[in-house]
Amino acid sequence: MHYTVKIESVSLLLDSGLEKYETDHFESGGHNWKLVLYPGKQNEDDGHVSLYLEVAEPDDIHIGWEVNAHINFFVFDHIRDQYLSIPASDNGIGRLFHKMKTEWGLKDFMSHKTLGDPSKGYLVGDCCVFGVEVFDIGSPSKGESLSLVKQPKDGLYTWKVNKFSTLGANCLYSEVFTVEGIKWKLLLYPNGDSRSPGKHLALFLTLRNKEEFPPGRQVYAHYKLRTMDQKASKHCELTG
Known part of the structure; x- marks a missing residue:
């Protein structure tokens, strides 16, 4: 499964101060995901676009839920009519999603300088296309949790018995x-x-x-x- 988001008026997006953009939910391997894009600020010398894959509804997953997924993020090259694909992991190992880790991504996916370089073909007519590919998803596992409290704040109860x-x-x-x-x-x-x-x-x-x-x-x-x-x-x- 791959999911793309086409961004028109990229220059306005970078000037807008928007912290992040979340796509609609999409399904892959029986699980719901969303692509999250952090545009960064245009006036930053080392500004970058960041891309993350997130579990669509993290509050609904339970302890013990796990999914292993291979992830590639990409941007479309309009000049060469192909995608530049960058894996979220360069060692061939999938990323494990679970209750305590519901997102994986690349903080510095692409610099603003590279994105705006006309020779690269990523930004044409102030428009670009980003996306994510999700594949080889492992089945969710089952488990349980054990929590321990040394000294509860509300641990004292007094019962007065009359007559x-x-x-x-x-x-x-x-x-x-x-x-x-x-x-x-x-x-x-x-x-x-x-x-x-x-x-x-x-x-x-x-x-x-x-x-x-x-x-x-x-x-x-x-x-x-x-x-x-x-x-x-x-x-x-x-x-x-």
Whole structure:
């Protein structure tokens, strides 16, 4: 697949101050792309036109999505009726697109001096044609991500239980609280759960609803449960 963009009035484009121009989306290898052109400023001594191939909708791709593509950028030579093609990589290796790298290109694809040289044939009648060729696209892969947080800012939750002596054997849930985007609850058995009825207070950290998670999602938590000593501050703590 190759995609071209014809630019008329190139001199006006270079004087316009436009930072970049993005083409319409086009499909290649089952994926949507766009060609992005950075015209540069005409009054710069070392001004260049830059060309990039970008994933059309980067926010929609997921962690683990990968595509390997060979890319050639080109400009049309009107005099010789042919394209000058420059690969995005000179070692024959394709470029890998993924969630953290959604664009590849050439910052200094062509200098303004070369573009404006009449003998080159790239600029005729203030018009030029740029393009990109995308081929040999590898299939996307699958994967997953693991994120770790050492000390969450919202990691402390305090639950005050009133009229404790009247709760009996019933279990009690706290309000839902959120830590690092995960919703939790505390589960309290005032007189112990089925494993130690009438002997211990039982306290658990629980997910609000594990069914809300996508299939295969796992959460590991380093936690500390604490019953406050309201007089001497000799708290009862359990780390898990």
